[in-house]
Amino acid sequence: MRIGIANDVPMAAEALRRVIAATPHHQVLWIARTGLEAVRMCAENRPDLVLMDLNMPELDGVEATRRIMDESPCAILIVTGRPQDSVNQVFRALGAGALDVTATPMLAGQAEGGGQLLAKLRTMEKLIRHSGGSQAMLPRATAAAPEHKGPGVQSLVAIGASTGGPVAVATILAGWRAPPDCAVVVVQHIDENFADHFVKWLADQLVMPVRAIEHGDKLLGGTVMVAKSNDHLKLDEKLQLGYDAVPREYAYRPSVDVFFRCVAQHWRQDAIGILLTGMGRDGGEGLLALRQAGKTTVAQDQATSAVYGMPRAAAELDAAQLTLPLPKIGPFLRSALGGR
Known part of the structure; x- marks a missing residue:
């Protein structure tokens, strides 16, 4: 991959450069010392991937x-x-x-930090390749199972998101208390090392309780349940x-x-x-399986998506009954399910 580095700390930028230079699969395209410089360099010589620091002069990593x-x-x-501090x-x-997100490797401890960064780069390369370039991924559907009911849970909201997803999820659920017989499950593409931070951050944004899903959990009404592993979240025939x-x-x-197809098969x-918003194609075929199973399906529209990859895949498959701008998805949930 052709990689741009945006970091104003010379030692940190050098540590990143050395990790990249140690593998034949990647090359450093440029190094930007400010957020504004990173924006300009992306426009002039677009890389496959940018390694972006959060705190930089002129423009911080968020705005860049x-x-x-x-x-x-x-x-x-x-x-x-230290991502956990920010x-x-x-x-x-x-x-x-x-x-x-990942931590910056230090020059002194490059064996450990460099290995973590290289693992992230392999994942990024795979995502970019499967997306067909810098932005846009694929799997299949299944059949039916005998009827089961969760303990007191009669309705389920299944949310899938990737790039831009944390803020989108918080936006549609903000201020809402789902009915006690309605469970909300969120599958967000995020590294398991940062999943607990995502749960805590989301809990600060919402009035509903938020909890990470442990292996073997049952669906909980009135609760937002978040996938927390790099393995796939599944719902089995016992609704576990x-x-x-x-x-x-x-x-x-x-x-x-994977999760959407489990819901289509067993719920x-x-x-x-x-x-919601996301790079690649993950979720499109699962949403189609939900629609074919008679469930209500919604996709975020292009104008409000940070990256219109996953919703686009759903649109191409005619998987979404409704395509809505982000600010209208929350009101739709309230009108369909009630709650406070």
Whole structure:
């Protein structure tokens, strides 16, 4: 991959350059010392991937990400000192279009930090390749099962999101208390090392309780339940939630397609599937499986998507009954399901 580095700290930029130079698969295209310079360099010489720091002069990483995604869209990985100390900034950057986040390797401890960064680069390369370039991914559907009811849960909202998803999820659920017989499950493409931070951040944005899903959990009414593993979230015939590494070849982990198809196969009650902003094609075929199973399906529109990849895949398959701008998805949920 051709990689741009946006970091104003010389030692950090050099650590990133050395990690990239140590592998024949990647090359450093340029190094920007300010956010504004990163925006300009993306416009002049667009890379496959930008390694974006959060704190830079002239324009911080959040605004630089927003500008790049508006003017010269490309894949962006947030690489910053201690991501856990900048949770709000991280999720603002993810909402602006960044794909993921990882810690900056230090020159002194490059064996460990460099290995983590290279693993992220392999994942990014796979996502970009499967997307057909800098922006836009694919799997299949299944059949029916005997009727089961969750303990008190009669309706389910299944939400899938990727690039720009954290802010989009918070927007549609803000201020709403789902009815006690309605469960909300969120599958957001995010590294498991940062999933707990996402849960805490989302809980700060919402009035509903938010919890990470543990293997073996049952659906909980009136609660937002969030996938927290790099393995795929599944719902089995006993309506029990769990994680599974299979299918291993899927670039997106956890896969929205996998969970949506499980809901289509095993959930016999009312359900609404919502596919939000995201790079690639994950979720399109799963949303189609939900529609074919008689569930209500919604996709975010192009104008309000940070990246119109996943919703576009749903549109191409005619998987969404409704295509709505982000500000109208929350009101639609309230009118369809009630609650406070």
